[in-house]
Amino acid sequence: MSGPATVLRAVLRHGPVARSTIARLTGLSPAGVTRHCGSLADRGLVAETDGPVSRNGMGRPHVPVDIDTARHTVCGVHIAHAQCTLAVLDLRGNVLAQQQIPHGGTRPEEVLGTVVEALPRFLGDRRPLAMGVAAGGWVDTDNGVIVEHASLGWKNVPVKEILSTTGIPVHADSHARALVQAEQLFGQVRASESVLHLFVGNVVDAAIVTGGSTHRGPRSAAGDVAHLPLGDPDVRCGRGHQGCFEATVSDDAWARRTAGVSMRELLGAKPDPFIERARMVGRAAALLYDVVNPEVLVVTEAGVIHFPECLQALRDEIAARSHLCAAPEHTVLSSSFGGDEVLAVAGGAVALGVLYADPLSHAVG
Ligand SMILES: [Zn+2]
Known part of the structure; x- marks a missing residue:
């Protein structure tokens, strides 16, 4: 550094x-x-x-x-299955404003066009130093390309090029890596050299930090856990495989499993439907934990964020299945960021990660 x-x-x-x-x-x-x-x-x-x-x-x-949190801001764009989250963050990662924008369609030009159109009004007088774009799936950070976003059906979308038309410098990354960066900068795992992060939403993916740095691999493809055969054997994924992890535990799949009730409605009720999901996530997490052997495992999943019972179920499952995780109450943590701000933080953290890695090239007075 x-x-x-x-x-x-x-x-x-x-x-x-x-x-x-x-x-x-x-x-x-x-x-x-x-x-x-x-x-x-x-x-x-x-x-x-x-x-x-x-x-x-x-x-x-x-x-x-x-x-100096009074002078500069960064802007974040998180691209999810049904909507984008626009956000403004200060340099300590505090979310100053956020807005959800439902997709006008699913084609990249429709979704990103809506973002380009909405940004000026959302930002008002603010002139952010940079824009961070976070999405699930495979994001090629070096080239600013969403290589594959399964639930949106996107392939090779040059998101950096398209959003650069706003005049703001754009950086893109996977939301799992963005959030682990946010954990290291602003969250509870700051001093940790090795962190495993598992994100379970509509997309399910992972991020791995070793020696204090995020592991990306060629074309930033690391962290793809969607098709690990750790789900329900009766569920088939879009590629026709049986028992894939994402096809079983993603938000959409889980809402269908629980009689078609939406995730938002589920979160307003009892933790029960989420406890089973926390156990399934725990099965996969235990395996990944033993492969990576991190100091800390962070899980970002709606039930674990909202209900203490779900965090407990997750820890119990990991303790029962992992060979290495002896004290899950210290090493298995829920996201540092609340359910209402986690997507806003993800987008902004992509820009803040770049800023904190190389502050003199990315900021102007
Ligand atoms: Zn699969």
Whole structure:
């Protein structure tokens, strides 16, 4: 990580924080920290705070610095099966505004055209530094292409190129990787070197962090768990396989299983229909846990987010099946982000991840 990125991450984690403390925490020289803080402040990413000023033994004042959340924002676009979520986030990942936009159709130009049309009014006077686009399925980050989105039937959609017509720099990633990045930046797994994230919505996919970095693989295809044969053997997926994981536990499949009641209605009622899903997710999670052996497993799934009973059922199932997961109450966690904001965070986190990785190339003063 570059010096400015190291300093910005330290300020994010520890701010408001004195420059001398940043030097101690990061091992950078005090002069280097002061120089990087200056560059970051010039770009409006950090600012000196009005908070209490501490003094060292020589009586020199230490004015703490913190992330400047008042100046810049990023924008997020999450593309789901039936709607897009537009969002504005500050640099600490707080969702300042969000709006759901139902798809006008399912073709990429219809869906993305609606987004391009809606953005100016949604953003108003805001000029976000960057736009993050998150979607389920296979997203090629380097090229900004949604290679495959099964539930929308999309193949090779150049989402970056299409949304760049808004004039905002665009970055794209899978929502599973976007959310694990958000967990590392703003969530409860900040200090973890290895994290496994399992996302269960209408699309089911995973993200793997090792050595503090997200594993992508060639063309960013890593994390495809949709067709693992860990679902109900009586269910067939769109490719005609029996017992596929996504075809069994996805939101749509689960709503059909529970007499056609919508997910929203289900969440307003009792946890019972979700407990069985949490167990099925736990079966797959236990297997993935033993393959990856992460410090922490994070599961983003509506029932687990809403009902403590579902988190318990998930942990019980993983404890029963995994060889390695000895203390699921510490190592199996629900998403840090509530059900109402998780998709908004996913989109914004794609842009924030790029910003925090290389702050000086992606921000202007
Ligand atoms: Zn399948």
